[in-house]
Amino acid sequence: MTNNSIIALFMLVLPMHSLAGTIDTTGQAPYEQCGYCHEYDGNSLMPSYPRLAGQTSEYISKQLRDFRAGKRHGQMQATAELLSDEDIQIVAEYFSSQPVIVRSPEKLTAQQTRVAQQLIQQGDGERNIPACVSCHDKNVEGMKTFPRLAGQHQVYLFEQLIAFRTGERANDDQQQMQQISRALTEQEIRLLASYLASLVTPESERKQSLNGQRGQQDG
Ligand code: HEC
Ligand code: HEC
Numbered sequence: 001m002t003n004n005s006i007i008a009l010f011m012l013v014l015p016m017h018s019l020a021g022t023i024d025t026t027g028q029a030p031y032e033q034c035g036y037c038h039e040y041d042g043n044s045l046m047p048s049y050p051r052l053a054g055q056t057s058e059y060i061s062k063q064l065r066d067f068r069a070g071k072r073h074g075q076m077q078a079t080a081e082l083l084s085d086e087d088i089q090i091v092a093e094y095f096s097s098q099p100v101i102v103r104s105p106e107k108l109t110a111q112q113t114r115v116a117q118q119l120i121q122q123g124d125g126e127r128n129i130p131a132c133v134s135c136h137d138k139n140v141e142g143m144k145t146f147p148r149l150a151g152q153h154q155v156y157l158f159e160q161l162i163a164f165r166t167g168e169r170a171n172d173d174q175q176q177m178q179q180i181s182r183a184l185t186e187q188e189i190r191l192l193a194s195y196l197a198s199l200v201t202p203e204s205e206r207k208q209s210l211n212g213q214r215g216q217q218d219g
Helices: 003-017 032-038 057-068 076-081 085-096 110-121 154-166 173-183 186-197 204-214
Strands: none
Touching: 032 085, 057 076, 057 085, 110 186, 154 173, 154 186
16 A cells, blocks of 8 residues: 555545544443444444434344344444443443434435335235334334334345345344335335435434433433
């Protein structure tokens, strides 16, 4: 690598990751290393890296434990194996309290919006598809181990639904998502992913994370 390319690399990396400061990880909070892929505020820029901002802390913890135990596969396994139970709790609470920032979501036609909303709010009884809101909460912002879908990357949502469908991802209890994704057509999956990615309600996700984490306390 030439000096110029090293400098170019630093210029690329530093502004985005300036919090990391040095390569030495001693003394870093456990969530700092996550920023390389998920961004420090959890609003990842790369479409197949899920946003963690505003995700429920229970869901983040469950996924990290699943990756660590080898029940869910992929790039995250290596990272998750290094996390202690305490680290998992810290990172889960940290990311769930970050606000969701959605940049320029895809625009859908009125017809596409209607089809997506129908599936999300009502499902399709004839095909045994329950309404997404019956588990993912009324604004699809997640609840406990049911993940937030609103504002997640379209590409990531699409990839996960396909992974459930093929059984490549099989860490869902009682195979709920595997069954639902198999009942949907690929076109519906694509549409749902686009619609869900475009949803964001900025005020509510803070309350969501506060409820999730501090449900026991008053105020
Ligand atoms: C090298 C890149 C990379 C790093 C570093 C990384 N992740 Fe990930 N993470 C991914 C990718 C890619 C996925 C999704 C794809 C998959 O299923 O493997 C993912 C998925 C996740 C998920 C599942 C989210 C969901 O919606 O299901 C969680 C939770 C998560 N990461 C948390 C973390 C935390 C916490 C850290 C830091 C301790 C971290 N990640 C570090 C790349 C990374
Ligand atoms: C019966 C409850 C239930 C219903 C109904 C349901 N889901 Fe899920 N969904 C889950 C659970 C539980 C998970 C998390 C599984 C796990 O632990 O990994 C999940 C995960 C997902 C994920 C992965 C999210 C991520 O961050 O990785 C997507 C995407 C998803 N659901 C989409 C949908 C859509 C779209 C619908 C409606 C067509 C729907 N779900 C209906 C229970 C449900």
